[in-house]
Amino acid sequence: MIHDVVAQLDNLVSTLQTLLYIDVVQPLLFKFGFMGYDEESYDALYWVIIGALEILVTYVVLRPLEALRPIEDWTNRKAVRADVLYTWIAKLGILELGFFFAMQPFFNHLQSLMAIYDIPSIDIDSLWPGVTDHPLVSFTIYLVVLDFAGYWYHRWQHRIGVWWELHAVHHSQQQMSLWSDDRNHLLDDVINSAYFAALSLLIGVQPSQFVVLVAVGNFLQSVQHVNARLPLGWLLERIFVSPAFHRRHHAVGYGHEGTRYGCNFGVLFPWWDMLFRTASWNRTVEPTGIRDQLPPPAGTSRDYGQGLLAQHWYAFVRIVQRLQGRRAYQ
Ligand SMILES: [Zn+2]
Ligand SMILES: [Zn+2]
Numbered sequence: 001m002i003h004d005v006v007a008q009l010d011n012l013v014s015t016l017q018t019l020l021y022i023d024v025v026q027p028l029l030f031k032f033g034f035m036g037y038d039e040e041s042y043d044a045l046y047w048v049i050i051g052a053l054e055i056l057v058t059y060v061v062l063r064p065l066e067a068l069r070p071i072e073d074w075t076n077r078k079a080v081r082a083d084v085l086y087t088w089i090a091k092l093g094i095l096e097l098g099f100f101f102a103m104q105p106f107f108n109h110l111q112s113l114m115a116i117y118d119i120p121s122i123d124i125d126s127l128w129p130g131v132t133d134h135p136l137v138s139f140t141i142y143l144v145v146l147d148f149a150g151y152w153y154h155r156w157q158h159r160i161g162v163w164w165e166l167h168a169v170h171h172s173q174q175q176m177s178l179w180s181d182d183r184n185h186l187l188d189d190v191i192n193s194a195y196f197a198a199l200s201l202l203i204g205v206q207p208s209q210f211v212v213l214v215a216v217g218n219f220l221q222s223v224q225h226v227n228a229r230l231p232l233g234w235l236l237e238r239i240f241v242s243p244a245f246h247r248r249h250h251a252v253g254y255g256h257e258g259t260r261y262g263c264n265f266g267v268l269f270p271w272w273d274m275l276f277r278t279a280s281w282n283r284t285v286e287p288t289g290i291r292d293q294l295p296p297p298a299g300t301s302r303d304y305g306q307g308l309l310a311q312h313w314y315a316f317v318r319i320v321q322r323l324q325g326r327r328a329y330q
């Protein structure tokens with residue numbers, strides 16, 4: 001069934017790709033003298049359309065919920081604007097897919113070298129032959145393995161001071177919304193994409209499945225940031241990371257303070273937090289953000305920047321301050 005849905009979607013995207021290419025992209029390439037890039041542009045357009053469709057579906061499903069059942073009422077939505085820009089850049093830039101396809105020949109070569117020298121592969125199908133024959137089974141296994149890697153990636157983002165300064169861009173949003181998931185430092189985005197693409201290739205994820213894994217992961221993570229009351233119930237909340245669970249991770253004083261302290265790092269599933277004792281199920285709605293953004297005496301009214309450029313620049317300034325030993329606070 002999943003196969004049919006993916007095939008139908010592929011058809012739809014391919015039709016859009018051809019239409020847009022002939023009517024928009026090709027005339028532009030011709031006009032600006034870039035016809036040498038026609039093949040690459042045609043291929044990239046496919047992923048740009050996937051990204052745009054993702055944003056459209058997320059908005060259509062989640063925005064009405066935010067309007068009908070908000071957790072926090074805001075009179076001014078200005079702070080959300082930067083996150084909308086982050087989302088368009090992240091989704092249309094299609095970093096993960098770019099890295100996956102760019103690194104594929106290298107990993108194919110690596111795997112044949114490993115076979116020649118008899119080095120055991122960690123490709124899931126060779127560890128457990130036949131298990132990936134069923135698309136749904138292999139999809140679930142890949143999702144769980146990558147999510148485990150995501151949990152640790154997220155813990156390192158909090159644990160390693162310099163890395164935290166990049167991740168602080170994500171946490172500095174005090175008005176969480178369906179757009180907040182992609183509010184990440186672009187350098188962190190690059191590291192993240194390379195990490196997951198490399199890992200996926202290493203465990204043998206096929207390109208068609210990688211596309212779906214990225215799309216499902218992105219959608220679930222947008223749901224977690226939504227400013228809407230979505231009580232999943234006791235059981236579902238322990239299967240998937242809920243908005244309440246992730247909001248706790250963003251809560252000032254609870255989710256991310258100190259190098260050892262912090263809770264709810266799970267990306268899609270809260271299982272790793274339960275296993276490694278970092279889960280908090282407290283549902284109290286707390287202010288979100290970073291403590292030093294608060295006015296004194298609680299914080300220092302630190303400005304993390306309103307727009308994308310300022311947020312990127314300030315992150316580098318904080319990294320330099322940290323390296324010079326002038327910043328210990330996490
Ligand atoms: Zn975090
Ligand atoms: Zn978040």
